[in-house]
Amino acid sequence: MKFIRVFGLVLTAALLSPTLQAADADERAQIATDTRQGLLKVVVSYFGPLVGMARGQIPFNAELVETNATKISTLVEMIPDVFRTDTRGADVETEALDHIWDNMDDFAGKAATVAERATALAGAASGGQDNFMQAFGATGGACKACHDEYRVQQ
Amino acid sequence: MKFIRVFGLVLTAALLSPTLQAADADERAQIATDTRQGLLKVVVSYFGPLVGMARGQIPFNAELVETNATKISTLVEMIPDVFRTDTRGADVETEALDHIWDNMDDFAGKAATVAERATALAGAASGGQDNFMQAFGATGGACKACHDEYRVQQ
Numbered sequence: 205m206k207f208i209r210v211f212g213l214v215l216t217a218a219l220l221s222p223t224l225q226a227a228d229a230d231e232r233a234q235i236a237t238d239t240r241q242g243l244l245k246v247v248v249s250y251f252g253p254l255v256g257m258a259r260g261q262i263p264f265n266a267e268l269v270e271t272n273a274t275k276i277s278t279l280v281e282m283i284p285d286v287f288r289t290d291t292r293g294a295d296v297e298t299e300a301l302d303h304i305w306d307n308m309d310d311f312a313g314k315a316a317t318v319a320e321r322a323t324a325l326a327g328a329a330s331g332g333q334d335n336f337m338q339a340f341g342a343t344g345g346a347c348k349a350c351h352d353e354y355r356v357q358q
Numbered sequence: 359m360k361f362i363r364v365f366g367l368v369l370t371a372a373l374l375s376p377t378l379q380a381a382d383a384d385e386r387a388q389i390a391t392d393t394r395q396g397l398l399k400v401v402v403s404y405f406g407p408l409v410g411m412a413r414g415q416i417p418f419n420a421e422l423v424e425t426n427a428t429k430i431s432t433l434v435e436m437i438p439d440v441f442r443t444d445t446r447g448a449d450v451e452t453e454a455l456d457h458i459w460d461n462m463d464d465f466a467g468k469a470a471t472v473a474e475r476a477t478a479l480a481g482a483a484s485g486g487q488d489n490f491m492q493a494f495g496a497t498g499g500a501c502k503a504c505h506d507e508y509r510v511q512q
Contacts, residue, residue: 239396
């Protein structure tokens, strides 16, 4: 009885998404690509208001900076996980450059730097707008360092 | 000089993604949809190995359960944020039902229950496989409760 109940719920979880039934390498590569792009879209969504503040388009809000920068840091720490699947040679649309998977330690290190700077940004917010601007710039610089090395140049 | 440096980095951040320059309501709805689907894809990616363990397809690994369930909990807490943009009536492909935005408190409450159960799952892992199975079932049940109410039935 307990087994049946648990099994039913396991089945439910398995049906959460076709992801879990992925069959061939191309499907797995597409799912991995969608997942890593998905993570970065969430990062961007939390960055949006901070960019608005830095540009003076919306009022500086220390509490929101702290909240969003903390979430950005947590998300960015997941980057090495979601880039674990090597999609070199797979038929996927991606801006991720192949040499990510030749340099995973460096790539993960660059992501860790972004996470550290986002944590510092969260901490800096209570120090006022100048502190925010400086820490925001440092975080953006860490994003750029990774994009310059590992993303298709736009 | 400092202004120019900071401005350059702000501009860099603004160029992170077209997201930040979104113009009309339909574009914003598409970005919001992509972002929330992106978050859930990351959740599913961390669920995958737990489903494999629950089905006996891969060996039980308490440490991995704890790591992934903790990340799932953190991600699920972001659900109300990424569903904030009301996309009712927008031209987007989505399984999110319109009444999410009539019942945001209940929707957010259901997400909070998933997050709590995922945290409990992380804690249960060290208690062995039976504890894992029970806490995993409870987490899957909380996912299902939200899907049953707020997602297109499949």
